[in-house]
Amino acid sequence: MIEILTSAQMRAIEETAIDSGQVTGLDLMERAGAGVVNAICAHWPDTAPRAVVFCGPGNNGGDGYVIARLLAGRGWQVQVWAPLPAATPDAVANAARWSAIGPAGPDLAAEALQGAIVIDAIFGTGLARPVGASFLGALAMAQQAGAKLVAVDILTGLCADTGQIRAEGAYLDRDADLTVTFQAPKRGHVLLPGGSMTGALHVADIGLAAALAGLSQGTRADALAVLVPVPSAARLHKVAGHKFSHGHVLVLSGGVGRGGAARLAARAALRAGAGLVTVACPPAALIENAARLDAVMLHPLANASAFARMMEDSRITALCLGPGLGLGPREAELVEAALRARCPTLLDADALSLIARDDALRALLHADCVLTPHEGEFARLWPRLADDGALSKCDRAVQAARDAGAVVLLKGADTVISWPDGWPSIHAALRERSAPELATAGSGDVLAGLIAGLMARGLPPAEAAATGTWLHVEAARQVGPGLIAEDLPDALPAVLRGLR
Numbered sequence: 145m146i147e148i149l150t151s152a153q154m155r156a157i158e159e160t161a162i163d164s165g166q167v168t169g170l171d172l173m174e175r176a177g178a179g180v181v182n183a184i185c186a187h188w189p190d191t192a193p194r195a196v197v198f199c200g201p202g203n204n205g206g207d208g209y210v211i212a213r214l215l216a217g218r219g220w221q222v223q224v225w226a227p228l229p230a231a232t233p234d235a236v237a238n239a240a241r242w243s244a245i246g247p248a249g250p251d252l253a254a255e256a257l258q259g260a261i262v263i264d265a266i267f268g269t270g271l272a273r274p275v276g277a278s279f280l281g282a283l284a285m286a287q288q289a290g291a292k293l294v295a296v297d298i299l300t301g302l303c304a305d306t307g308q309i310r311a312e313g314a315y316l317d318r319d320a321d322l323t324v325t326f327q328a329p330k331r332g333h334v335l336l337p338g339g340s341m342t343g344a345l346h347v348a349d350i351g352l353a354a355a356l357a358g359l360s361q362g363t364r365a366d367a368l369a370v371l372v373p374v375p376s377a378a379r380l381h382k383v384a385g386h387k388f389s390h391g392h393v394l395v396l397s398g399g400v401g402r403g404g405a406a407r408l409a410a411r412a413a414l415r416a417g418a419g420l421v422t423v424a425c426p427p428a429a430l431i432e433n434a435a436r437l438d439a440v441m442l443h444p445l446a447n448a449s450a451f452a453r454m455m456e457d458s459r460i461t462a463l464c465l466g467p468g469l470g471l472g473p474r475e476a477e478l479v480e481a482a483l484r485a486r487c488p489t490l491l492d493a494d495a496l497s498l499i500a501r502d503d504a505l506r507a508l509l510h511a512d513c514v515l516t517p518h519e520g521e522f523a524r525l526w527p528r529l530a531d532d533g534a535l536s537k538c539d540r541a542v543q544a545a546r547d548a549g550a551v552v553l554l555k556g557a558d559t560v561i562s563w564p565d566g567w568p569s570i571h572a573a574l575r576e577r578s579a580p581e582l583a584t585a586g587s588g589d590v591l592a593g594l595i596a597g598l599m600a601r602g603l604p605p606a607e608a609a610a611t612g613t614w615l616h617v618e619a620a621r622q623v624g625p626g627l628i629a630e631d632l633p634d635a636l637p638a639v640l641r642g643l644r
Contacts, residue, residue, distance in 0.1 A: 146371040147328045147356060148570055151269040151304045153368065154330065157355035164355075169234045172350055173203065177210025179348025180296055180324045181218070184261060187322050187344065188292065193220040196257055196291070198282060199239070199248065200266035200300075201228040206235030207296050208265025209242040216245050223256055224248035227278065252282055257289035264320070268297035269304035269330055274312045287318050295323040298332050299341055306536035307335030307558070319343045327352045331369065334572035335537050335558045345575065369538055372561070372571035375611045377643040379603065380417065387419030391461040391600030394454065395593070396445065396478055397425035398468040398494075403433050405468030405493065405589040408629055410440045412593030413464065415633040416612070418600040424454065448477035455485045462488045462600035466495030467589040476502065483508035488599040488608075492516045492592040500524040506548070511564065513550035514595055514605045518588070522554055542568050551605045553595075555588065559613050563606040571613045579620040586629025591616045593633075615639060 149157075161167045184195075195215050199208035205226070216222045226248040230239035242248060266279050280301055286293055298304050299320045301311045309315050320343040325333065327350055332338040359368060382390060393413040397406035406423050414421045424445035425433055433442055445451055454460070463482050469475050476498050482489055483505065489512060491499065496517050499505045501524075509515075515525075522540070523530035526547065529540045538560050545552040545562040554560045557578070562568040573579045594615055598608035619635035620627055 145373065147359070148334060148369040148371055149328045149330055151330065153359060154269055154327070157327065157352050157359055160355040160358065161352050167351065169203075170237060172352075173206050173210055173234050173238060175350040176207045176296075176326050176348065177214055179326065179350060180207065180211050180263070180294070181214045183322065183324045183346040183348060184263075184294060185218075187346070188261065191261065191292070192259060193218070194222075194259065195220055195261045195263060196223045196225060196286070197263045198266050199224055199226045199230070200279075201231040201235065202267065202270065203232050203235055204265050204268030204270070204296055205230060206232065206238045207268070208263060209235065209238035209248075211263055211265065211296070213238070213242050213245060222246065225252045225282065226250065227282075252285070254285055254289055257286045257291045260291050261294060262286040262291040263294045263296060264300050265296040266300040269332075271300075271303060271310060274310045275301040277313050280311055280313070280315065284316055287316065292321045293318075293343075295320040295342070297323075297325050298330060298338070299323060302332050302338040302341060304330040304332040307332040307338030308536075309337060316341070322346065324348055326350045327356055329371070331536060331538055331570075334371070334570050334574065336556065339558055339572050339574045342575070369568045369570055372569045372610045372614055375614055375643060379611070380640060380643060382417060388459050390417055390419030391597075391602065392420040392422065392457075392459050393418045393462045393464060393593075393596050393600045394460050395421065395423045395464040395467075395596070396451075396469055396482070397423050397429065397433065398470040398475075399426045400429045400432060402468045402470060403429055403436075405586065406464075407433065407436055407440070408586050408589040408633075409464050409467045409593030409596065410437070411633040412590040412636075413597030413600065414439060415636040416594045416597030416601070416615070418462070418597040420459075421597070424451070445478075447474060448481040451478055451481050455481075455487070460487065461602075462490070462596045464490045464492075464592055464596035466490075466492035467592055469494040471497055476505065479505055480508065483510070483513070486510055486512065488512045488596075488605060490514050490516065490592050490596040490599065492588065493521075496521045496525060509548050509550045511549060512599075512605055513548070514553060514599070514609050515548060515550055516553045516555060516588070516592060516595070516609075518555045538562075538568050538570065551609050553609045553613065555591075561606060561609045561613065566606060569606075569610050571610065571617065573617045577617060577621070579617045581623065581625060581627035582617070582620045584628055587616070587620075587632065590629055590632045618642075
C-alpha cells in the first residue's frame with residue numbers, strides 16, 4: 145500500500161518523529177537534501193556538475209541550502225539565489241552552513257542558468273497563498289534558458305493538497321523535469337493539474353516509515369488516501385468451475401439505435417471474467433443487438449415488472465445500469481426496481497442523470513452500489529461539493545461517498561475512488577501510466593462493464609472499482625495511439641496474462 149499524504153499529514157509524521165526524540169528537524173532536513181542530491185545524480189548521471197539552487201525563506205529553502213552544500217561537497221559549481229532571507233530556525237541554521245561555502249543573494253542572471261540544473265526550493269508543501277510573480281518569473285527564466293528544473297517536494301505554485309495552481313498571474317508553461325518528495329507522495333503529485341506538472345516523481349526515504357505507519361491509527365486516518373495498486377493475479381484468474389461459478393451480469397440497454405453503449409459494457413464484463421453476461425433490451429431492439437453480439441446473451445425487457453421477474457433468478461450477481469439506457473419514465477422505473485433489488489449495481493451515464501433529478505431514487509442507493517460520474521455528472525449529483533473550490537477532488541469524492549452511502553468513482557486522469565467507511569484511493573494515469581487515448585467515446589461504458597463484471601465475480605464494490613480502473617488504463621496502454629472503445633475489451637487478455 146502506497147499512502148498519499150496531505151501537507152498536514154506530512155507535518156504530523158515529522159512531528160511524531162521529532163517528539164519521540166529519535167530525530168531532529170535538522171536531521172530531517174539533512175536527509176531530505178541528501179535524497180534530492182542522490183536523485184539528481186541518478187537521474188542525470190552524465191550531466192555537467194553545475195547547479196543553481198533557488199531557496200525560499202522557509203523549511204523548503206532550508207532543504208535547498210543543504211542541497212547546495214552537498215552538491216558543492218561533490219565538486220559541483222553551485223550558485224544560490226535567495227530573494228528572501230531564511231526565516232525558520234532550521235532554515236537559518238542551514239543558510240549559515242552554506243554561507244561558509246558561498247554567497248546567497250537576490251541577484252540572478254539569465255546566463256548563469258544556461259545548461260545548469262535549477263533546483264526549486266522556494267515554497268514546498270506548506271504553501272498557503274498564491275505565489276508572487278517574482279518567484280515564478282525566476283522559474284520561468286530558468287526554463288527559458290533551457291535549464292533542467294528539479295522541484296523539491298513539489299513545484300512552487302502547486303498546492304500539495306489539491307493539485308491546484310496557486311499563482312498571481314500566469315503560471316509556468318512547462319512541467320518540472322524531476323520532482324523529489326519525501327517519504328510518501330502528496331495529493332498534489334497525483335491530482336490534476338499538479339499531477340501533470342510534476343515530471344518524473346522520486347520519493348526519497350527520510351527515515352519516517354514508523355511514523356507513517358502510525359498515521360493510520362491517528363485522528364487523521366479518515367483522510368488518508370492510497371494509490372491504486374497493481375491487481376492481484378490470484379484475485380482475477382479463474383479457478384475450476386462452471387460459468388455460473390463466476391457470476392452473471394445483467395446489463396440494461398436502451399431502445400433501437402441506443403444499444404452500442406450497453407454492448408460495449410457487456411463485452412467488457414465478459415472479458416473481466418464474468419461467467420455469463422446478458423443484455424436486457426426493449427423487445428424492438430432485440431434484432432439490432434443480436435446482429436452485434438455472440439457470446440453475450442439477450443433478453444427482451446419491456447418494463448419494470450418484467451425486470452422484477454428476471455431478478456427472481458438468483459444466479460444474477462451484478463447489474464450494470466446507465467450506458468445508453470435512456471431518461472424516460474420506463475428507465476426511471478427500471479432504475480428504481482434495480483436499486484430495490486439490493487444487488488451489486490454499477491450506475492453510470494443515464495442512470496446517474498436519473499438519480500440526480502429524483503431524490504426518491506437517490507434515497508435507494510446502498511453500499512453495494514458503485515457510481516461512476518465524470519465531473520459534469522458529479523456537478524449534477526452534488527452541486528455544492530462541485531462548487532466548493534477549497535475542496536480537492538479527493539475530498540469531494542469522500543464527501544459524496546458518505547452522502548450516497550455507496551462507492552463513488554470520480555473519473556479523470558486522476559480518478560478518485562471513495563467508499564463510505566474507508567480510505568479513498570487514487571489512480572493517476574499520469575507520467576509512465578499516461579493513457580490520453582481513453583478520451584474517446586465509449587471508453588466510460590467499457591469501464592462500467594469491467595467493474596460490473598468484477599463485482600459479479602465477487603469482488604467487493606470498492607475493490608472492483610479500483611481494479612477495473614487499473615485494467616481500463618492498462619488496456620489502453622496496450623493498444624496505444626488510434627485506440628477506440630471497441631479495442632479495450634480485446635486488449636484485456638494480454639493485460640491479464642501480464643499479471644501472472
